[in-house]
Amino acid sequence: MSSATSPSTAGDSDAPPPLLIPSLPNDVALQCLARTPRSHHPTLSLVSKSWRSILKSPLLFTTRSLLSCTQHFLYLNIRINSSFRWFTLSQKPPNPIILSQVPPIPSQAIGSAFAVLGPKIYVMGGSVNDIPSRNVWVFNCCINQWEIGPKMRVGREFAAAGVVDGRIYVMGGCLVDTWAKSTNWAEVFDPVVGRWATVVSPVEVREKWMHASAVVGGKVFAMADRGGVVFNPKWRLGRIRGFDVEKDTWKEVKGIDEGLPKFLCGATMANVGGRLVVVWEGKGNGKEMEVSCAEIDVRKDGDGGLSGSIIWSYVILSVPIVSSIVHCLAVGL
Known part of the structure; x- marks a missing residue:
């Protein structure tokens, strides 16, 4: 045989x-x-x-x-000197806080846009030697590994990004001084087909710089130089404040003034499992800067306004004084 x-x-x-x-x-x-x-x-x-x-x-x-067993984790991006570091808050009060460093991104430019799709973080564009980049880096949080993603159609820096219906929308971050930039001022990435496509945008919303963005009620809200932009995915102009989804209006969250500092810069926030998590820069000891974090429960009060209560607030990290918080994101795993 x-x-x-x-x-x-x-x-x-x-x-x-x-x-x-x-x-x-x-x-x-x-x-x-x-x-x-x-x-x-x-x-x-x-x-x-x-x-x-x-x-x-x-x-x-x-x-x-x-099985509804997903846990939400905060991922924090900090610029320390000329490099970018990534951390994850894997445990929080009442347990001891655990902030772990994740593998460094191979290359991150200044002014990148960020989005979370499933278990992956997308870092898009940014400026390299004052030239907006088309590059996209993807971090798979399940395996703690970076990989290069499909390039955008145009280079961008300080663009807005958000996920709607399982697709990433990115807008702005480029001068509309050429046909290609004007046509592709907004793009959408479909993970099923694995490539970017043009999103038609009216001329009146084509701001260059986007300072912040968020997705609320299936709409991408972006803070721009002259107010704001709302992508529905139909377009309209708007202004950015605290948002009440049911009444479609912006409101101030009350009741947290005494527990948090007055933020001027260096603060960012994310929705982590239904709670608002705020991260900000503190003074430290002169040689180091403190990075503080607070978890806030936001709810509606009797008169239809928004009220908040601080669940916990602690210093989670000390970094060199020349450092700065870039962004924070929530990932469900």
Whole structure:
């Protein structure tokens, strides 16, 4: 009998995958692992190669989402001297705060735009030697790894970005001094097809610089030089304030003045699992700058206004005095 038909080798390719947990079907074992908090995943990954592989897979991310086991984590981007550092807040009060550094981005320009799509952070454009870049870097939070993404159609710096219906919209950050820049002032990235496409935009909304942006109620709100822009994805002009989705109006969040400093610059915020998380720069000791963070519960009060209460507020990091907060984002994993 030839070795090609030997009983010891025939049919090896059809062998069933190894069981993740003995005596349990793999689909049941996957649900057990998906219900485990992510803080335990580093320990679980030491059990076996199959566990290590499944804990980093998109299948686990999807299963956790379907089981409503998703946990939200804050990712913080800080510029220290001439480099950009990324951190994640993986544990918060009442537990001890744990701020971990994640792998450095291979190349980040000044004035990049940011968006979160699923378990991935997209860092788009920015200025390289005063030239707006088309580059896109993607960080897969499941496996803590950066990869290069599809380039945008035009270079951008200080653009606005947001995710609506599973697609990334990016706008502005470029002078409309050429046909290509005018036509592609706004673009959309569809992860299914993996490329950028033009979004038609009226002339009156084509601001160059976008200072901040957020997605509320399926609309991208962007703060521009002359007020603001709202992408519906139909366009209209607007101004940026605290937003009440149901009444479609901007309001001030009351009740948190005494617990937080008066922010002039160096502050950013994100919606982390339904709570407002604010990160800001403090004075420190003269040689180092303190980075503080607060979690705020925002709710409607009796007269239809917005009120907030501070859940916790702490210094989470000390960095050299010349540092600055760039951005923070929430990622559900």
